[in-house]
Amino acid sequence: MVKIATWNVNSAKARLPNILGWLDRASPDVVLLQEIKCETASFPKGDFEAMGYNCAVVGQKSYNGVALLAKQPVEDILDHLPGSPDDVQARYVEATVGGIRIASIYLPNGNPVGTEKYPYKLAWMERLRQHAQGLLKTERPFVLGGDYNIIPAAEDVYDPQAWETDALFRPESRAQFRALLNLGLTEAFRALHPDEQHAYTFWDYQAGRWPRDQGIRIDHFLLSPQAADRLVECRIDKGPRAEEKASDHTPVVLELAD
């Protein structure tokens, strides 16, 4: 069994004790991090290496930043999403681990709608769709995990009406996400748990969203057919969201058969 986790940590440095503690307990084989919020050189790589992880890091100052950690060797690293050479935002890293192509994705938020941020989000998603189309042609297993900043459906948000006009839930955003799935990818959590309600991965720090369980499900694993054949489990671990100095996101864990 291979255990792959994704977690938007909202700063690798501020969250370091939480991350190390969780890795020690959960012991995933592969970890996809988003919003590390530091430059590649200042990522606390040594702490993860000391726990036996190899690291591929794509950082930038202050914002964004993604990483892929794995107990097995990390090979053939791709440090950006192809299709827009001028895009400098650190939102994508992809590598091969144990014969599986794996990406850590931090999809643009897109708010406020009406600014250049929203078309940037939609264009980024179209680039991701094009790239996934290319990966599918290899007919090999791949896993695209991360913070998609997409609420796929009404059952994935505590108050659908309140989110109607938000970039995470607008029809154009959801249509672009659907187009990605319709290439033939499997959204692991919903495929395994079609009826599960209140299965959230993010709760805002503001307005008591966590204690009231008013969250949204925006962190996802998308699997190629060859990876979906091996799908065993996908669950949300709410534990880390309850800790002191928690990230606003909690980890999602995927298990694939060997």
Place this chain on the structure above:
DNA sequence: ATGGTTGTTCCACAA
């Protein structure tokens, strides 16, 4: 419509 919190950086911005 407002309010509310966290992180990084610099006294705003992103989420």
